[in-house]
Amino acid sequence: MRGLLAVALVAAAISPLQVAPAEAIALPSGFQEQVVYSGLTQPTNIEFSPDGRVFVAEKGGRIKVFDDLADTTPTLFADLSTNVHNVWDRGLLGMALAPNFPANPWVYVLYTYDAPPGQTAPVWNDACPNANNGLCVVTGQLSRLQANGNVMTGTEQVLIRDWCQQYPSHSIGDLAFGADGMLYVTGGDGASFSAVDYGNLPSGSPTNPCTDPANEGGALRAQDLRTTGDETQLDGALLRLDPATGAAAPGNPLIGSADADARRIVAHGLRNPFRLTMRPGTNEAWISDTGWNTWEEVDRVIDPTSAVTNFGWPCYEGAGRNSGYESVGLALCTGFYNQGAAAHTQPFVAWNHSSKLVPGEACPTGSSSSTGVAFYPTSGGPYPAAYQGAVFFADYSRNCIWAALPTTPGGLPSSSNVMTFGSAASSPVDLEVGPGGELYYADLNGGAIRRIRYFPGNQPPDAVIDATPTQGPTPLAVSFNATGSTDADPADDGSLTYAWDFTDDGTTDSTSATPSFTYTTAGTYTARLTVTDTLGATDTATVTISAGNQAPTAVMTTPVVGTTWKVGDTIAFSGTATDPQQGTLPASALAWHLRMQHCSDGGSCHVHSIQDFTGVASGSFIAPDHEYPSYLELELVATDAQGLTHSVVRRLDPLTVSLTFASNPSGLQLTVGSTAATTPFTRTVIQGSANTISAPSPQVSAGTNYAFSTWSDAGAQSHVITAPTTPATYTATYAPGAPETFGNTQIGSQTDSGDINYMNGSRFVTGSSPLAINSMSVYVRGVQAAPNNQFQLAIYADASGSPAARVASSASGPLTANSWNTRPVSATLAANTAYWLMYNTNGDNNMAFTIGSAGQGGWGTAAQPFGTWPATFGPSVKSTYRFSIYATAGVDTTAPTVTSTVPGAGATNVGLTTPITVQFSEPMTAASITSANLELRTGGNLVNRTVSYDAAANRATITPAAALTASTGYSVTVKGGATGVGDLAGNKLAADYTFSFTTGVVSQVLGYDQIGTQTDSDDMNFMNGSRFTTGSAAMSVTQAFVYMKSVQASPANQGQIAIYTDVSGSPGALVASTGSGTLTANSWNSMAIAATLSPNTSYWLMYNTNGNNNLSYDTASAGSGAWSVASRPFGTWPPSFGSSVLSNFKISIYVR
Incomplete structure (x- = not known):
């Protein structure tokens, strides 16, 4: 998911314990969802105080406190909105209460600070000219606020101001306290969600305003701990802090570092670690990390004090490498890959955007974002015992909540025991298990806090109220309806009873399922419905009736219906509103909400809040950059003096363009954005959007190594293009690459012994591109006399640090002492992969070696008869030997040859319709297999014919336009030389190849x-x-x-x-x-x-x-x-x- 948070419309009032409509969320049997608090503005965080109070943070910067779960009128604890930058996914996102609160009276907050590094908020005032151009730079701030009752006292105490952020997503994250009393903090990378960002953006001036070192900015800030030449940044990391000072906590893995920020970090390689929780009773940190375009993660830091954990972003996403960043060839990622897969800590669980996490579940696929994580107690609680010790995690885009259950109640959650807990949830962005052992979540879009309860016996009813109309002049006759109410118990079907209080005065005015009531006096009334089942369980729902008042009518003048846009366009908006009672409403009664609907190819969408414009009748905004498919929504809301509203929503679709990506030769891999594909392919993007295109190099095709040469637009190997307004093609041209070696090309100072009939070799790791191997070489010191001077070489795959399956091997050949000895070997080796280069000999012919790292060398535990290589290596002995052995991936300079023909040269009695074929020694360039280059003649005259080429078989076929003449001589010439047939590397057939045949008499077939x-x-x-x-x-x-x-x-x-x-x-x-x-x-x-x-x-x-x-x-x-x-x-x-x-x-x- 590119961004995260979404817009919420402000409700008119806050009400407790309303049950959501039954169709809103699907839960396991016995579970029900209730709305605990409503009327909030984009709630992002919930915290429960031991004294029963509940603290709720709103994205805009306000913190509200409720006395208990029944409180309908919260107190404003603190208003940080002046400092908080509330644009797109930025805002007040993290909050935690100190251990032993309120005796320890500190409330900790983490938010986007509305100022670039070194400046004082507010700078942007929640309005950037173009928040997504990489120049609306802000920071993150960690503070603590002292509580005095339900309000903050004193001033905000700033502990850390850091986390430079260029782009409006992947901002700061969350807060949690461990069992050790230390404060744990997460923060995002602040990088672009559209393009590959390593400090190269924006493409105009100034590039990289966060002033990172070259090729270490953007998403690579999440790997900054691995660079020692500059001050460490906190982006994309988990910190462990002293809560009193914000300094590194004692016991941190890098506590001895001279760099204060490095001392704070206990895990890194995170993209957008939006949510954080601690496993109860431990210091295990569990992180909900929002991914890019392919994977979402929940990550686990088992022991924050042992060693720093690296989750791999942006070099990895999910369990595998991130092709968008791998293809650029960045040194930080290449070096990381060379450390092997063990250097990358795998997520506890990861789910692909295109797949369901649980087979057959109702949760959709497509847009995805990991946005919540919370543990259920290991014992007690009202939920069934199977949930004890479970970890709940959520996806805002899919509107789903899952539970990873322990295999034994109270044990460690199992990633292979995941169940769908709630589908069709309501925009969950924070999960918390509250008092009484029930799961709560923050409903960002609905402005509510929701609770999920379990009823092991009788299920309470679900009260659903409908009223028509809810406003109008007096006398106002309103028809009420309770027939939408339900009860999950079959015994209660059709047996629910209803009690109506139309004026909220505590008296029952009707017990009908469909009553009517007339309001004769102007005013605002709360009509209350109480539904009771056969066992006396009840539920209540309310609706607000406004008698003597009618809602205003909003009119959006511009942009008009059908307005389209490209990135960077300025879109003006204007509107008015009239009210039956107040007439024309002033601009102060108008509010505008700009949102981005981000969709998947399958059509499912989720929403990003971009910007709000309040109290204005007109204005403008700049159309943002975003991945396609997506579109803008602009909403105008008019509110009258009594709080009634009317809104108009206008969809604004982008102008798109098709871009084609090709390579020469065709069939190579190119990367656009986060994904790689085989050329040629086409992508649809928004006009004016920034798109990173990369040409991975080297690559292997048909056994030939190719190196990147040029792009058709003259851009660098990896560069950002701005999508034009008309379709375009971008072609990457490659040339056969220079020879490349793989292994140890140094002549070792030491000499092995006892090699006869034993497989010996060393383990090496390939680079960032595949290799087309054509030979292997070994340096041998001493060589015995013939026939005991033979050797052979082989390549084996690596499995857990030992030789495994054979990949390729050479034929035998004689050795020369004190020399490199080379044999042809043909194999294609994968990029960033370990292989074993092995040697065997029939005599005491001993290799040179040096001492390498532990486990780099190996040999068979038993003699292997010379002349054969086993399909799998078998048991081996490990050593530190780094043998002088290497493989070569070279340029293909070998000319193709004709290996056979049909008919054969000199053939007689050839059938008149026999296919004429020419077999080549290697793949050929199809464009060179033409009728001009494959001639068929009789008596010196050309025969009318067509020529085709079967690339899979390396075979050309000549098809005469008519049957050949009986008892006639024919000749075929395959043209060579500069203009003749050639292979994929451009090597030409050395000379013309001619063969002749004679047809037979007319015969039956x-x-x-x-x-x-x-x-x-x-x-x-x-x-x-x-x-x-x-x-x-x-x-x-x-x-x-x-x-x-x-x-x-x-x-x-x-x-x-x-x-x-x-x-x-x-x-x-x-x-x-x-x-x-x-x-x-x-x-x-x-x-x-x-x-x-x-x-x-x-x-x-x-x-x-x-x-x-x-x-x-x-x-x-x-x-x-x-x-x-x-x-x-x-x-x-x-x-x-x-x-x-x-x-x-x-x-x-x-x-x-």
């Missing part, structure tokens, strides 16, 4: 003589084939053909063909068969056969093989293919086929 587009599998020792029907004349056949896609090594490369009769659509009796023949991959394979076939008769052409040698096929009609139901030993054909399975396979097989 039975079968399918085309190369199928699909490949069969598991053919070994099974008879496979297809059914064909002869023409009107008998056929004498002498040759059988089958096309093979892949062929195994000898001796498992044999095949044979047979002809069977057809019996009722299945293979019947054997007619004739070939002997065994050696198969060739990607080629027609011919075998001799002798048979005379009857006219207008169906036959089955069958194939068998002794290995996994797979033929090609296309799909045809049902029953056109068949295979044996059991394996048939290769080399024999049964006289009758036996049972078969029918299919729609038309195999590339024919006879003539």
Whole structure:
């Protein structure tokens, strides 16, 4: 989720213990939700005092205190709105009461301070010219306020003012006290939620107004603790503080540091740690961290005093790497990746924006934001025992609350035991377990505090009141309706009773379900409904009636309906309001609310509050930058002297543009914003929006390493583009990269011994891009005489620090003493991944090495016969040996060759419709496979033809426009040289390649003589084939053909063909068969056969093989293919086929 908080409309009054409508939230059986307090303005935090009072913080900076849960008239404890910057997701977000409150009379607050570093609030006065341009810079402030009864006494005591923030989200976070009495504090990174931000924004002047070092700003402030050349910042971190001073608490991991802020930090690598709680009775900190576009997290810091925990942002998001930042190649992330996966602490639980956290739940997907976390007591409480020790966590965008339950009540919550606790909740932004062991949450948009109660027996009813009209001149006749009230108990269905008090004077005026009442005297009245079930349980709902007064009418003059915008546009607004009693209302009666509806591709939206304009009839704002899909909402609210309101909401859609991203060569990965994709691809964005585009380098394609060269817009490898007003294409051009080594290229000063028939090697980690390996090298000191001078090399995957599965290996070769010895090895290695480079030898030929880190070296525990490498390494011994062994990923400078043709060179009696194919040694550039570069001639004249290329098979096909002429010579020339055919690296065929063949006489063909587009599998020792029907004349056949896609090594490369009769659509009796023949991959394979076939008769052409040698096929009609139901030993054909399975396979097989 890009931002977090949303707008709330102010209700007219505060009322206690109203039950929400039954359809509002879905809870487990026995649970009900109640509204405890309403009429609040964007509540963000709830704190319960031991003396029964309840403190509620509002985003704008006001703190209210309620005497108890029944209080309807809170006292204003403190008003910090002058200091608080309340724009977008900034505001008063964190609050905590001191331990032993009120004896220890301190209320701690954490808020966005309305001033840049070094300045005094208010600077912006909650109104920035453009809050999302990166220049509306503010800070964060941690303070404590002394309570005297229900009000603050004295002045605000500032403990920390820090947390530089450029962008209007990821502001400060939350506060909590641990069992150790220390104060724990979280803060966001203050970075952009639209673009990749590492201190490069805004793109205009001044860039990076928080003055971070180059490539260490923006989201990378969350990794600032890892940079020692500058003063540490507190952004994106969890602090552990002395609550009296704000200084680092004793026992912090870095308490000995000379940097005061570094001493405070106990965890970092957090994006927007919006909510914080402590596991009861411990110092475990649990953090609700709002993610970017892919993952949300709940993080756990087990022991804040042991070592600093790094949750990885922005290099990681969720459990994996963040492609948006990885693709830029930032040193802070690359260095982090090189430390291995263990350096990144995994979240306790993470959920992907596109997936449901609990399979089948009602919670939606798409927009997501982690916004609450609270623990249930480990014992006691009214909830069922399964909840004891559970952790509740919430998602504001999905409006969902989950519970991670312990496997044993009272134990540690289990991330694999998560249940949906509440779906369709009401904008939860803070969870707290209050007195009595019940879960409360702050409803930001509804301006309410809600409580979830459990009733193990009789369920109380849910009172729902409806009144029409609720305002108007006297006498005012109002129709009331209570039939929407419900009760979860079946016994109460249809048996609820109603009591109405229309004037709130304590008397019952009606017991009807649908009464009416006329108000004859002007005034504001509270009509109260009490609903009672059959066991006497009750619930109450109220509605306000305004007699003698009518609401005003608001009119929004501008912007007009249909107004559209692009980022940076100035949008003017104006409006008026009239009231039946007061006439034209003054500007002071008008309030404007600007909101952003942020939507997912699936259409679900959540709302961000951008800015409020109060007491004005006109004004303007600058259209903000935001991810698409999204749109603006502007609301005008008019309020008369008696508090009645009327509002008008106008939707303002953005102007969008389609941007296409391509690469040369095509098929490489590019990153736009937070996600990577394979080129070419298209994104829809808002015109004028800032979008980070990156070209990861190097990359591997078709076995070739490519390095970034240029962008078509002349931008840097990673840069920010401003979306234009018309569609555009951005192309990243790559060139074959320079050779790159992986491993230890240094000649070690020490010499290993006892290497004979043992696998020895070292563990290394690749860089930020994949590698296309083409060779390996090892330095050997002493070499024995032949034949004991042989060696071979291999690459193994790493599993938990030990060699695991074999990736690739070399053939054997002779060694040279005191020299680097190299063998060809072909493999593609993943980026930022550990591998083992291994060596084996048949003699006492010993490698050089140096001493490295623990566990970097390894060898097999038993001798491995030279000449073979096991598929998996098996047990190994670990050491500190860093052997002199490396792999090379080099530029492809090898020219392609023609490896085979059909027909073969010099072939005779070639069929007139036989496909003409050319097999290449490697992938070719499709654009070079043209009719100009593949000629077909007879008698010196070109034959009309088309040419196609199968990239998967590295094969070109020449298709004549008509059948070839019988008994005629033809030649095929594949053009080489500068303008000829070439591979993907640009290497050309060295010279023209020509072959000739002669066609036969006109002959009949039975079968399918085309190369199928699909490949069969598991053919070994099974008879496979297809059914064909002869023409009107008998056929004498002498040759059988089958096309093979892949062929195994000898001796498992044999095949044979047979002809069977057809019996009722299945293979019947054997007619004739070939002997065994050696198969060739990607080629027609011919075998001799002798048979005379009857006219207008169906036959089955069958194939068998002794290995996994797979033929090609296309799909045809049902029953056109068949295979044996059991394996048939290769080399024999049964006289009758036996049972078969029918299919729609038309195999590339024919006879003539």
